[in-house]
Amino acid sequence: MNKTPSLKLHDVTKRYGSHVALGGVSLEVPQGSIFGLLGPNGAGKTTLIRMVAGITGPDEGEISFFGESLSSEHISSLGYLPEERGLYKNMRVGEQVMYFARLRGMGKQEAEKETKEWFERLEVDGWWDKEVADLSKGMAQKIQFIVAVLHKPKFLILDEPLSGFDPINASRIRTEINRLRDEFGTTILLSTHDMSSVDELCDHVALIDNGIKILEGPVNTLRENARAGRIELKFRGNLISFTAALGAGAILHEALSHGDNIHDVVLGLPSSIPIEEFLKWVTSVVDVLSCTPKVVSMDEVFLRAVKTASNTEPS
C-alpha cells in the first residue's frame, strides 16, 4: 500500500524574530494513522500544529496535504482541538457547536443532525440550550471535542485531547478517537505528554526536541529498535553458573533475585543468535520458567531519544 501521505512536511522552518521555533523538520503522516507528536515543553509542537491547522505558515519549506499544497481550501477537511481551548460564554451550547460546524462548511440541517448524534454518543443530550457558563470543565471539554470532529474531517489535529477528563470520560474519548480512524479512515495527529495514551492509541510517532525532529516511525518499529534484542528471562537455578554459561554470547543488563533460587534477568541478545538456539543452550544450565521479549514503553523510547539527542547535540 503506497498511498500518498495525508500530511507531508518538507524541511519546514519557522522563526519568531531571532528564535527558531522549528528548524527544518520533515515528516510524513500516513493516511488513516494515529500519529503521535511527542516532545518536551517548548519543543516546537504547538508551532508545528498551528502551521498544519492553517493558523500560521512556514517561513521555509513546504507542507502538503493529501498531495496538495496546504491552503485555505482544506479548511473543511481539517479538524482542530487546541491544547488551550475555550468556548464563547455568551452563546448556548448547541448554537455554539452549530456555529463552528457552519464555519467548517457544513449545511445547517446536516450540522444539526450530526450535532444531535454526537450529543447522544457523548451523553450530553439535553445540553443544547444550556449556557456555556453553566458547564463544568469536563462538560466543556466534551463540547470542544465535538466541535473538532463534527464535520467529519479527513485530518484531525488533537492537542492534549485527554487532559482535563476523568478516567471514565478519557477512556470514552479514546474509544471515539479509535472509532473515527476505524470507521471513517480519519487520520489523527495527536500531540500529547501522556505516554500511556501514545502506547494505547498511536501507530506512528515523531519526536521533536528544540525545534528538530529526533525520531520518527511506526510505534512497533521504534519499540523494537529500542528493545535492541533485549529479552526478559525468569529461571530457577544458580545465577553464577547462568552468567558463566552466557559467556560472551549475550549481555546481562539487569538481574533480580527472588527466594527459592528464582531470578529475573534482562539480557541483550545479539541478532546473530536466534532465540530458539539460545533457549536450548540455557535450558541445559538452568530451569527456564518464562522468556519474553523485553517490553519497552514509549516513555522509555522518548527519554532515551531525548537523552541521546542532547548528548550528540553540538553546543
Add this chain to the structure above:
Amino acid sequence: MNRWLIVVGREYKTRVRKRAFILSTLLGPFLMVGIVVVMAFLAISTNETDSKVLIVDHNNLLTYNLPGEEGQRLPSCPECFPERDFLEYRFASKALDTQEFLESDFTAMVELDDGIMQSAKALLKYESAAPTKVKSAVKRDLGEAIERLRVQNESALDYEAYKKLKVRIGLVTQNIITEDKNIENRSGIGFVFSIFMFMFIMIYGMHVMRGVIEEKSNRIVEVVISVVKPELLMGAKMAGIGLVGLTQIAVWSLLSWLLFLGFGFYAESSGLLLNLMNEQETQLAATDFMTFVESDSDLGVLLQVNWGIMLGWGAFFYIAGFALYSSLFAAIGAAVEQESDAQYLLLPATLPLMFSYIVNIFIIESPDSTLATFCSFFPFTSPITMMVKLSVGVPWWHVVLSALILIMTVYLMVKMAGKIYRTGILMYGKKPSLREMSRWLMYKNK
C-alpha cells in the same frame, strides 16, 4: 454561506439579542424625551406657585388713590399690569417694614420713586428669591408703565402711535457664497450629531476591544483563526459590532421621529398647540404643528437642517470613524490579555477623539476657524468635527476631500492593526511594549 458573513452574523446576533441592548435601544429616545419633560415640568412647577408682588410707588408716579379707601392704590394704567395666572399685583405708596413684609403673603416688594424716570431702576426686595419668570414679568410691566409715562410727558404722540413707531432689529445672517441663512442656529444640531458620533464610536469601539480580549483570553480564537484568517476575523468583528451600533442609531432615529410626530399630533388634537402659540403671542391662524415648528424661532431650525445630508454623511463618518478607532481598539485588545492591562494603550488611542469632542465647543462658535478646518480634515478628528461643519454648510469638495483622507487612513490603519492583531492574538504571557508591537508590524504575513 461565506465564512466571513457567518462570523459577522455571530458578532451581531449575540449582541443585539442581549436584554441590555434591547432595553437601551427601545427606551433610549423615551428616556431622553423623559429627561427633557421632567426638566421642563420641574421648571414649570416652580413657577406655578402664585406670586404676589407689592409695587411701592413712593412718589405716586404710576398709581392713584381710590377715593374713600385709604392706603389702597390703583394703577393709573391698568393694562400695564395685566392679570396673570402666576402673578398678582398690589399697589401701595408706603413700603412695609421688614417685619410686616415677612408676615405678609407677598413674594416680593418692588420700590420705586422719581429716580426711575432717569435711572430706569427699581429695587426688588424678597425673602426667598422670586422666580425668573416673575421677575421678567415685573420688569416688562414696569417698563411699559414707565415708557407710557415718558411718552406722555415728553412727546406729542399718544402711546399707541409710539408703539407702532418702535422697532426692534433682528439680524438675519447669510453666507455670501452659499446664500445660506441663519446657519449659526443649525450648528446646535451638528453638535448633537457629534455628541452621538463620539458616544457611539467610543461605546462600540470598546465593544470590539472587549470582544477581542474575550476571544483571546478564553483561547477560542485559536479554533476560529484556523478557519478564518485573523485579519478577516478582526474585520468581521468590527463589521458585526459596527452594525449593532448602526441598528441602535437607526432605531433611535426612527423612534425620535415618531415621538416628534406623535407629540405634534397630540398637540394639534388636544389644543395644546393653541396654548403654546398664545403664550408666544403668535398671530398665526394655522393650527398645524409643522407650521408652528417652522414659525418658532428655536424649533424652526429643525426644518432648516438638511436631514438627508446630515444623516447620509453622518452614516458615512460613523462607519469610517468607527472602522478607524475600532481597528485601533482591536489591535490593543489583541496585545493584552485582560482589560485592565489595556489602559496604558487606550489613553493615547482615545486622545484625539476626546480632543475633537472638547474642541467642538469652540468650533460651534466659529465653524470657519483654522482649528475647525484642520480638525475637519485630520482623520482622527474629522468624524466628529465634520458633523458641526456639515450642519452649518461646508463646500462639497471639502467634505469629499476629508472623506478621502479618512478612507485612506482607515485602510492603512486596518492593515496595521491587522498585523498587530494577528501576532498579538497568539501571544500569551508578557505585556508587550509599544516597541515590541511596532516590531510585529514588520513580521511577514504568512
